[in-house]
Amino acid sequence: MNPVLIAVLVLGGVGLVCGVLLAAASKFMAVPVDERFPKIRECLPGANCGGCGYAGCDGYANALVDGSEEKINKCTAGGAAVAEALARVTGKTAEAVEAKTAYVHCKGDCSATQKKAEYNGTKTCKASRLLFGGEGSCTFGCLGYGDCAAVCPEQAINVINGVAHVNGARCIACGQCVSVCPQKIISLIPADAAVKVTCSNKEKGPAVMKKCKAGCIGCGLCQRNCPVEAIKVENNLAVIDYSVCVGCGACQAVCPKKCIL
Amino acid sequence: MSEAAKLLLIAFSMIFTENYVLVQFLAICPFLGVSKNFDSCLGMSGAVIFVMTLASAVTWTVYHFLLVPFDLTYLQTIVFILVIAALVQLVEIVLKKFIPPLYKSLGIYLPLITTNCAVLAVTILNITENYNLLEACVDGMTAGIGFGLALILFCGVRKALERAKPPKCFEGLPITLIAAALTSMTFMGFAGIAEKLFH
Structure with missing residues (x-):
């Protein structure tokens, strides 16, 4: 027999067997995906900010699908619009989403307070705090190295004159700055x-x-x-x-x- | 050399002296791509170990019972690619159905390594080295472990790099590549050890 023909036959055969095997496997071992999942997922903004308390939008959508999560107003980034869209898909009534914003509880900027030491270490709040609670004379206030600004997915935080400021218009209230701030001086408060x-x-x-x-x-x-x-x-x-x-x-x-x- | 000693030799050389990533420079793409955080390192290493072992067993069988009888050994590269690609797909489907937790931890990495050069390399090496089925499987598994070791070591290096302040022009990928080169040079220290250890 022609060696070329054998090669073609063998290779084709291997391909065919693999193909049939895969087709059969995907047919018999298909895992049913809940049809509500893509619909719910579509409503969410996809920022994966974690403001809802789940690991990303997929996590929240999954929890809504399998019923472990009842509330449809947990998406702080999307606010009322997302809650309404979710209400249409899930058939639940939308509850009011309380619009929140992060707020830095400190106004001790360079003009209001003084330094007690000169700090030359790693330029993060977390590191500077390790040495005598930071370089400022007040050990409770904003350290000003912007750990919060670095973690903010929306670039809503700026460090101005040594104190972090949240731009309320950009803040989506995901709460990442709240958890990263080593001084624990940021909290989520009602936007109004x-x-x-x-x-x-x-x-x-x-x-x-x-x-x-x-x-x-x-x-x-x-x-x-x-x-x-x-x-x-x-x-x-x-x-x-x-x-x-x-x-x-x-x-x-x-x-x-x-x-x- | 006894069989056990030979297996040990294979394992040692695959993990250290002949490490696929750091000595043979295969699979550099996932090495640089996935080594950013520790969890994805573990996931990727697990998937690679799993696929390499399975691929070694399957391709060895295909080679010795299909290609050799038909005198088609020159087709090994294309047949191996085909078989590995199909195998990974099949494994993905099976895992998704029967072991969802494992699928969740390995799932996203499986398609990434379907046609990874290190996986193909290990299967071809099994043939050129004339390994038997057991040796081929051990070779595949330990090559995967070697890959995992390199990945996890380099993950630590990258963590240190994040804190370092390289000159502006070296920031990002350049300094990462330099660090990768240095990491690979450390593995040169293992050269020649394996033969002395097991002879």
């Missing part, structure tokens, strides 16, 4: 919050006064003047409970250090 505490220092008043012009001294004036008891001084620091706050601005008006914005 009327008042915010701009300090995180938990030391007593006199100590704060020495370190920073913009620090909360825990005087308690805001607490006494709040009509709905939404603001409390805990550990020498004012904290606002946004579920109660009505945004009247009374605390802002009485704060002697102007650390409620």
Whole structure:
């Protein structure tokens, strides 16, 4: 027999066997994919920011499909539009998505506070904090090396004059900066919050006064003047409970250090 | 040399002295591409070990029971590519159906190594070295382990590189390639050890 013919036959045969085997395998071992998955996945923005608490949009869509997740308003990046789209697909009623934004509770920039040392190490917040709580005199405030800005998927954070600022218009409230900040001074607050505490220092008043012009001294004036008891001084620091706050601005008006914005 | 000693020799030379990535410079693409984080390193290494072992067994069988009888050994490269590609697809389907957890951890890496040069190299080497079936499988598995070792070592190097500050013109891929070269030079230290150890 012609050697070329044998070669063609053998190679063709191997190809045919492989092909038939694969076709049979994909037919008999097909795993049914839930048809709702691609529809739900399509509604999500695909930013994979993790703001919903799942590992990316696929994770959230999977949880919605298999029923382990009930709520359809968890996508902070997409907000109300995504919740509505999900409501159409899943047949659930959309609940209001509370628009949130990250906020840095510190206004201790270069003009308000001083350095206690010169730091020349690795330029990250995490590293600088290891040496005496950072180079600033206040060990609670923003370190200013921008670990939050580096992790932000939307470039919504800028370090200005030594303190991180969140651009509310770009922030998708994914919460990555909240978890990466070694000082734990970033939190997610309602996007339309009327008042915010701009300090995180938990030391007593006199100590704060020495370190920073913009620090909360825990005087308690805001607490006494709040009509709905939404603001409390805990550990020498004012904290606002946004579920109660009505945004009247009374605390802002009485704060002697102007650390409620 | 006894059979056991021969297997040990194969294993040692595949992991250290003849390491596919760092000594023979095969599979550089996944070596540079996947070594960025530790978890994907482990996933990729697992997939490579798995596929290399299976491919060694299957291609050895195909070669000795199909190509040799028909006197078609010159077709080995194309037949091997065909068989490996089909095999990986089949493995993917089977894993997806029967062992979903394994599929989830290896799944995304399997298609990547379908036609990886290191997988093809190990199967062809099995033939040229005249290995028997057991030796071929051990060869495949340890070549995969060698690949994994290189990948994990280099992952550590890259972690250190992230903290380093190279000159501007070396940032990114250039410094990574230089680091890869240095890592591969360390494996030159193993040269010649294997023969002395097992003889």
